[in-house]
Amino acid sequence: MKKTYVLDTNVLLHDPLSLFQFEEHDVVIPAIVLEELDGKKRNMDEVGRNARETSRVLDQLRTSGKLHDGVPLENGGRLFVEIGHEHQVDIPFDVMTNDNRILLVALKLMKQYEHDAGRKVVVVSKDILVRVKADAIGIDAEDYLTDHIVDTTDLYAGYREIEVDQSLIDEFYKVRQLPTTALTKQVLYPNSFVVLKSNVSKASALAVVDSLQPILRPLALDADHIWGIHPRNVQQRMALDLLLRDDIPFVTLLGKAGTGKTLLALAAGLSLVEDEQRYNKLVVARPVVPMGNDIGYLPGEMEEKLRPWMQPIYDNLEFLFNANSKDELGNILAGMKSIQLEALTYIRGRSMPDQFIIIDEAQNLTKHEIKTILTRVGENSKIVLVGDPYQIDHPYLDEYSNGLTYAVERFKGQNVFGHVQLVKGERSSLARLAADLL
Structure with a gap:
């Protein structure tokens, strides 16, 4: 199904290259978003930098044609700057804020495509309330998730607990090293830690993966205290x-x-x-x-x-x-x-x-x-x-x-x-x- 994504200002202020992250689908930037970007471009912070970078990206795309008519994106979609008022619709909010104007653009597009069953309009915003209001008036809404790195439940912890035979713990204490291949087939990253736990007793050992070879070794600095701080x-x-x-x-x-x-x-x-x-x-x-x-x-x-x-x-x-x-x-x-x-x-x-x-x-x-x-x-x-x-x-x-x-x-x-x-x-x-x- 072909989709049309209507972007909120905060998406562009978060990632100026978000325009190119919607695959073969169309991207619409309401005119009010350009006004908000203009108001942020002089800020000497990350928001200002992203506003200026977005402006440069749009200026470069402008060389491919008229933005209000749509210009092609490298992934097969098209970018539009929505300035038309030919499909006037009512919006059930008393105050016409900038957020509501963005929702109004989405409603206009839905009206425009109401006879096109293969077209879906989606508002993309990092503002939770914009997404809530969109849902309340029947507009599909999504957060911008393209730049999400990893679910925090899967975030690299830097250590792992592994249950092993007692003989491996004895060998580690005796030889002061242990090949990682003796433990697990899963990847153990350099400088990560392993807590070895015996499968028959309460014995354990703390080791670190060597940064240059696939072995476990004792901690380089087994600090008992430092500047009066005890771990x-x-x-x-x-x-x-x-x-x-x-x-x-x-x-x-x-x-x-x-x-x-x-x-x-x-x-x-x-x-x-x-x-x-x-x-x-x-x-x-x-x-x-x-x-x-x-x-x-x-x-x-x-x-x-x-x-x-x-x-x-x-x-x-x-x-x-x-x-x-x-x-x-x-x-x-x-x-x-x-x-x-x-x-x-x-x-x-x-x-x-x-x-x-x-x-x-x-x-x-x-x-x-x-x-x-x-x-x-x-x-x-x-x-x-x-x-x-x-x-x-x-x-x-x-x-x-x-x-x-x-x-x-x-x-x-x-x-x-x-x-x-x-x-x-x-x-x-x-x-x-x-x-x-x-």
């Missing part, structure tokens, strides 16, 4: 191993609130920068949600402007330094020139060599923003992305399409990459229960 569960031990290894320049840590991912990353960074001096600087950054929003409207100097956004980082640093007040922590940081806290707004165009970089709340970044950040990493630097894909504040992202999930899925299997999904909350019993129940 409280097996996933935290895995995370510390990845954070402290020199041969893994890219690490991602996922987990619910209270699993300790940010605290572990900060403790490892402080140890490697201050104690071992493997890196010249510890850089900690968080997106001002959404990334790129100007913080200039906040009063005060740059540090004062950043304080509200960076407060969770300050809270963790106060714990690590055992500081009793904001002033005490400020004096400590002032004396340690190697620690830098900043927003991600100004990272584009920079080069960052010899630094330990922590990006907190990375689930609020788009795929393009993750690429921008990772391409800033210089020689002898290490970058750690930390976040919870279930707590997203960005209006156009979800747990399936955010940049953090995208990075995990694209980098798994690479020798320079390590990942752990932390599952057990350690902040407090109340916090753990709230994360599970709420």
Whole structure:
């Protein structure tokens, strides 16, 4: 069945190349969408960038013909900019908002194709209420799912539990290695972890897949504590191993609130920068949600402007330094020139060599923003992305399409990459229960 997809503005602001993702079907852009794109194009953030990129794509397509008459797309469909009013229909909403104008275009097209049984009109929007209103007035509506990476239930966890014969566990402890072919026919990615569990006793062993050969070996750094932080569960031990290894320049840590991912990353960074001096600087950054929003409207100097956004980082640093007040922590940081806290707004165009970089709340970044950040990493630097894909504040992202999930899925299997999904909350019993129940 031939379909006509009517795109909401937020789809184009989310993915400027979405025009080409509807196979052989037609794509319609209502005129009001162009007006909304025009209003966003001057924004100096990801939304503005996507508005400008969409404009360039439409301008290029314009060379193939008149957009209101329809121009061919490379996949066999056609693109139309809908400006006609020849099929006036009523819409059961009192206020003619921009969203309702988009729905009106869909209704006009349905009226136009009412005698064509082989034609279906579908509104595509990332706005839930637009989809609800469309359904209420009899219009088929869909979310834009083309850029969804993976169902979070299938998201790469970075470790696997495998039940084995007791003899394999004994051999691992004796020889301190084990071929992966002795365990499973399934793929075990480099730098991933395996928890070996005996099939006859409570014996177990924690191993990591070597990055260069198909063997399991003990953790390179069996850290008992670092900067006063003791790993409280097996996933935290895995995370510390990845954070402290020199041969893994890219690490991602996922987990619910209270699993300790940010605290572990900060403790490892402080140890490697201050104690071992493997890196010249510890850089900690968080997106001002959404990334790129100007913080200039906040009063005060740059540090004062950043304080509200960076407060969770300050809270963790106060714990690590055992500081009793904001002033005490400020004096400590002032004396340690190697620690830098900043927003991600100004990272584009920079080069960052010899630094330990922590990006907190990375689930609020788009795929393009993750690429921008990772391409800033210089020689002898290490970058750690930390976040919870279930707590997203960005209006156009979800747990399936955010940049953090995208990075995990694209980098798994690479020798320079390590990942752990932390599952057990350690902040407090109340916090753990709230994360599970709420």
